[in-house]
Amino acid sequence: MNNYQLTITVDDKQVVLERILQVTRYRGFLIDGISADVNTGTNIGTIHLMVKSERPIELLVDQINKLIDIKSVSVDNNT
Amino acid sequence: MNRLKNMASDQKHTGGSLLFAVLQEHGVKHVFGYPGGAIMPIYDALYDSEVEHYLCRHEQGAAFAAVGYARASDKVGVCMATSGPGATNLITGLADALADSIPIVAITGQVPTAAMGSDAFQEIDVFGLSLACTKHSFQVTDINDLASVLHQAFAIALEGRQGPVLVDIPKDIQLAEINCSLDDLSQLPNKVKLPPVDVTNAISLLSKAKKPILYVGGGVGMANAIDELREFCNKTGMPCVSTLKGLGAIDPENENYLGMLGMHGTKASNLAVQESDLLVVVGARFDDRVTGKLDEFAPNAKVIHFDIDTAEINKRRKADAAILGDLKINLPALAIPLSIADWQKRCQQSKADNGWRYDHPGEKIYAPAVLKEISDTMPKNTCVTTDVGQHQMWAAQHMLFNDPSDFLTSGGMGTMGFGLPAAIGAQVSRPTDCVIAVSGDGSFMMNVQELATIKRFQLPVKILLIDNAKLGMVRQWQDLFFNGRLSETDLSDNPDFIMLANAFDIKAKEITKKSEVTAAVAEMLDHDGAYLLKIKIDAEDNVWPLVPPNTANDKMMESI
Ligand SMILES: Cc1ncc(C[n+]2csc(CCOP(=O)(O)OP(=O)(O)O)c2C)c(N)n1
Ligand SMILES: [Mg+2]
Numbered sequence: 001m002n003n004y005q006l007t008i009t010v011d012d013k014q015v016v017l018e019r020i021l022q023v024t025r026y027r028g029f030l031i032d033g034i035s036a037d038v039n040t041g042t043n044i045g046t047i048h049l050m051v052k053s054e055r056p057i058e059l060l061v062d063q064i065n066k067l068i069d070i071k072s073v074s075v076d077n078n079t
Numbered sequence: 080m081n082r083l084k085n086m087a088s089d090q091k092h093t094g095g096s097l098l099f100a101v102l103q104e105h106g107v108k109h110v111f112g113y114p115g116g117a118i119m120p121i122y123d124a125l126y127d128s129e130v131e132h133y134l135c136r137h138e139q140g141a142a143f144a145a146v147g148y149a150r151a152s153d154k155v156g157v158c159m160a161t162s163g164p165g166a167t168n169l170i171t172g173l174a175d176a177l178a179d180s181i182p183i184v185a186i187t188g189q190v191p192t193a194a195m196g197s198d199a200f201q202e203i204d205v206f207g208l209s210l211a212c213t214k215h216s217f218q219v220t221d222i223n224d225l226a227s228v229l230h231q232a233f234a235i236a237l238e239g240r241q242g243p244v245l246v247d248i249p250k251d252i253q254l255a256e257i258n259c260s261l262d263d264l265s266q267l268p269n270k271v272k273l274p275p276v277d278v279t280n281a282i283s284l285l286s287k288a289k290k291p292i293l294y295v296g297g298g299v300g301m302a303n304a305i306d307e308l309r310e311f312c313n314k315t316g317m318p319c320v321s322t323l324k325g326l327g328a329i330d331p332e333n334e335n336y337l338g339m340l341g342m343h344g345t346k347a348s349n350l351a352v353q354e355s356d357l358l359v360v361v362g363a364r365f366d367d368r369v370t371g372k373l374d375e376f377a378p379n380a381k382v383i384h385f386d387i388d389t390a391e392i393n394k395r396r397k398a399d400a401a402i403l404g405d406l407k408i409n410l411p412a413l414a415i416p417l418s419i420a421d422w423q424k425r426c427q428q429s430k431a432d433n434g435w436r437y438d439h440p441g442e443k444i445y446a447p448a449v450l451k452e453i454s455d456t457m458p459k460n461t462c463v464t465t466d467v468g469q470h471q472m473w474a475a476q477h478m479l480f481n482d483p484s485d486f487l488t489s490g491g492m493g494t495m496g497f498g499l500p501a502a503i504g505a506q507v508s509r510p511t512d513c514v515i516a517v518s519g520d521g522s523f524m525m526n527v528q529e530l531a532t533i534k535r536f537q538l539p540v541k542i543l544l545i546d547n548a549k550l551g552m553v554r555q556w557q558d559l560f561f562n563g564r565l566s567e568t569d570l571s572d573n574p575d576f577i578m579l580a581n582a583f584d585i586k587a588k589e590i591t592k593k594s595e596v597t598a599a600v601a602e603m604l605d606h607d608g609a610y611l612l613k614i615k616i617d618a619e620d621n622v623w624p625l626v627p628p629n630t631a632n633d634k635m636m637e638s639i
Contacts, residue, residue, distance in 0.1 A: 014218060015206065022210045062390035068215045068235060 001052045003032070005076040006061070008047040012038045013069040020047065020070075023063050029053040044071065089260050094222055094253040095124030098186065101229040102130055104261060107157050109133060109148065109507050111141040113168075115161025117201060118188025120253035133507060133536060136528035138165050140500040142172020143526065145183045147504025149176075150487045151462050151514075153303065155236055156183040156504060162190055163201030166247075167208070171494060174212040176243035178491025179324060180301060182236035184229075185213075189249040192220055206247050214242030222255035240388040241301055273389065273403040278412050281383045281400035285315075285413060288357035288381075290422045293317045294340065297324030297490065298362015298386060300483030304406035308361065309333075314414040318426035320348040322363050324490040327480035335423060337430050341369040342626045343472040346433040349624075349632040351426050352377050359413075361385045362406060365395040366491070375631035385409055435477065442592050444614050446470065446545050447477045452600050453515065453543065454478035461485065461513040462505045466498035466522030468552040470545040472622045474517045496525030499542070503529055506538045513604070515541040520573050521550045530583040533609050541603050542585075542611040544576055547618045555621050559639070560628075580611040587611040 010016045017036060024031060033050035051060065061073050092100065098121055102110070111133045114122040125132055135141040138160040145156030160169050166187040176183050190199040209216035215235045217228045225248070232244040285291065293315070299308050309330050312319055319329050320340040329336050338345035340352055352358070358380045363369070370376040373395060384391070384398035385406055392401040402409050439445035450473050457463075463478060464487040465471040471488055480486040487505060489497040502516035523544055533540055550568040557565050580587035586606060590599045590613070603612045624635035 015210070018207070019210055026211070059390075059394065062392075062394075066388070066390055 001054060002057070003050065003052045004057045006049040006051065006064075006073060007076055008049060008064060008073050009071040010045045010047065011069045011071060012043045012045045016045065016067070016069045017047065019067050020049070020064060023067065024049070024051060024060060027060050027063050028055050029060050089258050092257050092259060093120065093124060094225055094248065094255050094257070095121040096127070097225055097257065097259070098229065098248070098253075099124055099128040099130050100261065101226050102157060105155065105233045107155070110157040110159055111135050111144040111148070111504065112159030112186075113138050113141055113161070113165060115165045115188065115201070117162035117190055117250050118159060118165070118186075118253070120250060121159065121186070121188060121248070133503070133532065135500065135503070136531045137526065138168030139171050139496065140503070140526050140529045140532065142169045142183070142185065143175070143497055143500035144504035144507070144529075144532075145185070146172060146176050146179075146181050146497075147464060147487055147501030148508040149181050149183055149504075150501070151484050151505035151508040154508065155233060156181070157186070158183065159186040161188045161201065162205070163203045166205040167203060170208060170212055173209070173243045173245065175489055175492040175494045175497065177212055177214060179297065179489065180241045181243065182241040183243045184232045184236055185243060185245045187245060187247045188253070189218070189247045191251040192249045193251070195249065205245070209245045209247075212243070213245045216245040216247070218247040218249075219252050220249070222252050222257045225252060225257075226259065226261060276402055276404055276409055276412070278402065278409075281402060281413055282415065284357055284381050284383055284400055285359070285415065285417065288417070289419065290355045291315075291317050291357040291359060291417065291419065292352050292355040292377075292380070293319035294322070294352065294358050294360045294363055295319060295325040295328050296322045296361065296363025297483060299325060299328040299406060302362060302387065302406040304410060305482060307407050307410040311410045311414045315417050316419065316423060317359065317417065318351055318423060320344070320352060322366070322369055322490075323475055323488060325363065325483065326475060326486050327483040331479040331481065334427060337426060339475055341366075341632070342371065343476065343622055343624065344626075344632070345430075345476070346624055346635060346637070347426065347430040349626065349635060350429060353631065353633040355380045357381050357383065359383045359385070361410070362387075364391045370395070371626045371632040372629050383413075442594075443617050444590065444593055444596060446614065446616050446620065447473050448593075449543070449596055449600065449614055450474050450477040450517070452596060453604075456600060457515065457604060458513045460509075461515060462487065462502075462509060464488065464498045464501040464505060464514070464516045466516075466518040466525075467493045467495045468519045468522060468550070469547070469555065469620070469622045470517055470519040470551070472552075473545075476622075495522040498522060499526050499529045500532075502540045502542075503532050503538060506540050507536075513541065514539075515543060517543045517545065519551060520544065520546040520548060520570055520576070523576075527579070530580065530585060533585065534583040537608065539608050541606075541609070542580075543603070544611060544613040545616060546573065546576070546613050547616050547620065548573055549618050551618070551620075552622070554618070558621075559625070559636070576611065576613050585609045585611055587613065589613040589615065591615040
């Protein structure tokens with residue numbers, strides 16, 4: 001298992017967090033931790049997601065990136 | 080969205096009437112649906128609208144009709160259903176549209192906002208359900224957002240890799256009144272941002288290749304890049320193969336075209352792909368039904384992958400060069416002449432050596448021969464839909480199409496029940512073209528209620544029902560891979576399909592012998608209205624070739 005930490009910025013739209021969680025599970029990644037907050041001024045949310053999987057992280061990054069309300073996804077570490 | 084500016088400003092609308100105004104802004108003339116409590120205000124607004132509604136007899140039928148409507152044309156398909164069971168009945172159609180990247184917009188009624196989350200009558204969390212089976216979804220909770228959400232729904236359905244979008248509208252929003260002009264709508268920033276294309280690497284791979292193969296998928300038709308693809312074929316002279324959804328993109332007369340690849344692909348296609356040293360993949364995604372055992376798929380080939388969806392690159396097979404973006408622009412950039420005469424000749428020889436054979440012993444009807452005969456005699460621009468099973472694979476193998484919008488089949492999802500409602504949508508979309516649904520006795524019963532839609536709208540849909548009194552494809556697998564233990568695949572007590580068709584005023588005929596085929600096919604094609612031709616075939620007939628599951632594509636079985 002590889003552990004990864006993702007930072008995802010989003011437009012704070014309906015169920016955006018649920019969409020990210022659904023894609024993460026469906027694509028074969030387990031969630032170890034999550035924190036999320038929204039800047040109410042800009043309506044931009046930032047989500048830190050700790051995941052683990054046997055699968056390459058690019059697979060998940062590409063799929064999360066496809067979600068309509070996502071602004072950016074980055075992998076902060078690769079441990 | 081300049082056309083929006085022409086709308087008269089400040090019109091008085093309800094949510095329901097605004098919905099139809101926006102649909103019309105997007106050129107929607109036809110919708111498929113089924114009413115119910117939580118969508119009644121929308122149906123009330125429909126009563127005054129110019130949008131034509133096709134009442135299907137099950138919401139799944141409405142969803143597939145919308146899919147067929149979209150696939151047969153370049154329009155967006157629209158379907159509507161009430162909350163709860165109406166919405167859940169749409170789900171299979173949405174899943175199908177997601178798997179095959181089909182642009183549809185589904186409108187669902189929802190219980191009033193105040194009742195939401197209280198387990199109200201006919202309340203289901205369709206928004207939650209939609210997460211796994213749509214490209215995107217919305218729930219409208221403020222009338223002021225409705226028009227903008229609908230515009231976004233159309234934009235998202237069509238942009239980049241196309242797909243289904245659901246808009247859930249609570250009843251109070253449908254009833255709410257609003258004064259609005261449609262010209263101040265926010266534009267959706269295009270989400271698809273692709274890096275600039277660098278073709279140098281791809282050109283070098285291409286010019287070095289001795290045995291290149293062009294592997295064409297459904298993306299070509301969806302990108303409207305048929306001309307560019309055919310030009311690419313002509314310029315490069317590359318031997319080419321097609322996926323199920325790609326059929327029709329390559330000119331079927333192209334001498335280098337080897338047919339479909341994959342589980343039920345032609346021998347010439349699969350052997351050539353396995354031997355190739357370069358795969359040029361265009362709008363395709365290495366689906367498991369295409370690759371067989373992935374590790375052994377085209378084991379010596381480098382890969383150039385053209386797609387619009389970044390997530391498909393390296394998903395199942397590493398690309399040596401990725402060309403992301405619009406095929407209409409990118410294909411011409413790589414269309415260079417190649418010197419591959421020996422390879423072309425080898426592929427053409429293999430195609431000639433492994434051609435289909437239609438000599439079939441005995442009196443009984445041979446379905447592949449019937450499908451070939453229909454393909455040879457059907458009018459130009461005929462649109463064929465299929466259900467799922469052996470008949471589907473035979474249609475893919477033995478019929479030729481000149482455009483992917485002429486062959487509508489449930490590829491990614493393989494959904495039985497697709498054929499009849501998809502044919503209805505196709506016929507509404509292309510009223511003057513001949514539409515033929517090729518169905519099986521199992522699949523036909525899955526949306527048989529749509530015969531009532533054919534009757535109501537007098538749609539001249541032709542139905543070829545291939546009756547083996549079996550769930551044939553499953554029976555074939557049971558015979559081959561489960562020791563002939565035929566568990567629950569017998570349909571020998573099928574209803575009288577002729578009487579069934581007649582009950583819906585549809586002319587119908589059954590044939591059982593080869594000698595009857597030519598006249599019966601002609602009668603069906605010449606008939607003015609809807610027609611069902613049932614052909615009785617041997618329950619033991621199999622689809623060949625077949626690559627067994629998790630096996631390399633060159634190890635196909637050709638008979639038992
Ligand atoms: C909705 C759905 N349920 C089950 C299946 C599994 N399945 C695939 S083919 C098939 C048999 C189809 O029978 P029929 O329509 O008679 O076609 P045939 O193979 O006999 O030509 C079944 C049950 C499916 N593809 N879709
Ligand atoms: Mg059957």
